[in-house]
Amino acid sequence: MAPWKWLVFGLLLLVTELLNLGGFYLLFFGIGALLVGLAVFLLPDASLTLQIVSFLGVSVFSALFLRRPLLQKFQSLRPPRKIENITGETAVILEPIAPGSEGEAELRGTRWTARNIGDRPLEASERCTVDHIEGLMLCIRPK
Numbered sequence: 001m002a003p004w005k006w007l008v009f010g011l012l013l014l015v016t017e018l019l020n021l022g023g024f025y026l027l028f029f030g031i032g033a034l035l036v037g038l039a040v041f042l043l044p045d046a047s048l049t050l051q052i053v054s055f056l057g058v059s060v061f062s063a064l065f066l067r068r069p070l071l072q073k074f075q076s077l078r079p080p081r082k083i084e085n086i087t088g089e090t091a092v093i094l095e096p097i098a099p100g101s102e103g104e105a106e107l108r109g110t111r112w113t114a115r116n117i118g119d120r121p122l123e124a125s126e127r128c129t130v131d132h133i134e135g136l137m138l139c140i141r142p143k
Contacts, residue, residue: 001048006037006055024067032059089130091140097122105138114138 010033017026036055040046046054089107097103097116105114107130116122117131118141128140 001040001051003037003041003044006033006040006051010034010037024070025063028063028067029055029059031062032056086130086138087132090127090143091130091138093122093124093126093128093140095124102137105140107138112136112138114140116140118142 010030013026013030013033017024017030020026032055035058036051039054040051086107091105091107091112091114093114094104094106094111097105097114098121099116099119102113102115103122105112105128113136115134115137117139118128120142122128122140122142126142128142131139131141133139
């Protein structure tokens with residue numbers, strides 16, 4: 001295949017990766033196509049089978065061994081997400097919750113699943129304090 005076809009194919013894959021912002025898969029195949037295009041330009045007698053095997057080998061090898069470090073590098077450059085701290089805020093109980101049990105509470109106008117980590121039952125419409133959060137569950141105790 002003509003070197004320019006490999007180069008165009010590689011550029012299309014790279015542009016598609018930029019538009020997709022997927023997970024850095026097409027990037028490695030685009031680089032593989034560009035490298036094969038360069039190799040065919042330097043060695044014009046390379047067979048189509050050798051070109052395809054080289055393309056697949058370089059692309060798959062680089063995707064398997066370079067993708068994870070590249071993703072880790074980009075994630076480390078991303079600023080950490082600021083998670084608002086709601087520890088210590090007041091939530092209103094929507095239903096009675098026994099100690100160690102789960103129920104519902106309202107905080108800032110939103111319903112949450114809540115676990116009573118206190119030593120006494122919480123009654124409906126009682127105000128309580130958010131101790132901490134586990135995933136999407138408020139861990140609350142009486143005021």
